[in-house]
Amino acid sequence: MEKVTQKTKFKFPTEIVxxxxxxxxxxxxNPLSSGKIEMKYMTARxxxxxxxxxxxxxxxxxxxxxESLIVSKINYNDIVVGDKNALLIASRxxxxxxxxxxxxxxxxxxxxxxxxxDLTTLKDKNLSKKDLxxxxxNEFNFELPHTKKVITFKLLTHGDEKLIxxxxxxxxxxxxxxxxxxxxxxxxxxxxxxxxxxxKTIREFVDFQLLARDSKSLRDEIKRISPDVDLKYTxxxxxxxxxxxxxxxxxxxxx
Numbered sequence: 001m002e003k004v005t006q007k008t009k010f011k012f013p014t015e016i017v018x019x020x021x022x023x024x025x026x027x028x029x030n031p032l033s034s035g036k037i038e039m040k041y042m043t044a045r046x047x048x049x050x051x052x053x054x055x056x057x058x059x060x061x062x063x064x065x066x067e068s069l070i071v072s073k074i075n076y077n078d079i080v081v082g083d084k085n086a087l088l089i090a091s092r093x094x095x096x097x098x099x100x101x102x103x104x105x106x107x108x109x110x111x112x113x114x115x116x117x118d119l120t121t122l123k124d125k126n127l128s129k130k131d132l133x134x135x136x137x138n139e140f141n142f143e144l145p146h147t148k149k150v151i152t153f154k155l156l157t158h159g160d161e162k163l164i165x166x167x168x169x170x171x172x173x174x175x176x177x178x179x180x181x182x183x184x185x186x187x188x189x190x191x192x193x194x195x196x197x198x199x200k201t202i203r204e205f206v207d208f209q210l211l212a213r214d215s216k217s218l219r220d221e222i223k224r225i226s227p228d229v230d231l232k233y234t235x236x237x238x239x240x241x242x243x244x245x246x247x248x249x250x251x252x253x254x255x
Contacts (some may be wrong), residue, residue: 017039020124023087024132056248070087078158085229092119100244104243122231123230140154145213152191156189171184175191186206190202190205
């Protein structure tokens with residue numbers, strides 16, 4: 001008699017997470033263009049990820065956690081950073097609930113104290129369609145206020161962030177005292193200078209022509225248009241203005 005092996009499939013409850021970008025920066029054939037991602041509730045398997053020392057040492061533990069919770073068929077490298085932050089908050093809610101306690105400096109009382117926030121009350125900073133050059137294309141226009149050069153730039157994705165980290169690490173090995181964070185990020189963010197999209201042109205422009213004051217204006221514009229989650233705690237009286245810490249303890253206080 002033929003032996004039959006039965007496999008039991010467990011179905012976990014899921015939730016739909018809306019992305020701050022509304023999916024507007026993704027091509028129409030990309031599943032992320034729906035502006036929504038389906039995520040499952042955290043299980044013991046994800047707790048194993050949170051305590052994986054190899055992941056923690058490499059600094060990839062939170063990304064591994066989010067990837068494990070995503071049910072939708074997407075390429076994680078395609079996700080823009082602001083959308084990833086929304087998934088980070090959703091992961092915490094799906095794992096350990098909406099209430100989060102953290103310590104911070106109370107400007108009103110002048111002491112370090114514990115605060116408690118309902119994470120579901122955090123507001124998304126949504127992408128505005130009017131800022132895009134074209135819906136479905138991750139690209140924006142900006143004229144530098146001092147040199148008047150016309151820049152196009154994009155929102156960085158998770159894939160971009162990995163390339164940036166790798167490049168910075170390489171530069172630091174060659175020049176240990178260098179701090180190429182700002183310039184390297186701009187080289188990946190800028191997509192053209194006065195219509196020229198050659199990578200060599202962009203890199204030389206950032207290194208030799210981009211004025212510090214224009215660089216500051218460009219970074220301010222990037223921050224203005226970028227979709228994200230507002231991670232500020234203001235309190236009921238509106239007096240406090242505290243950055244909500246996002247680290248391993250955000251998911252598991254005993255980790």
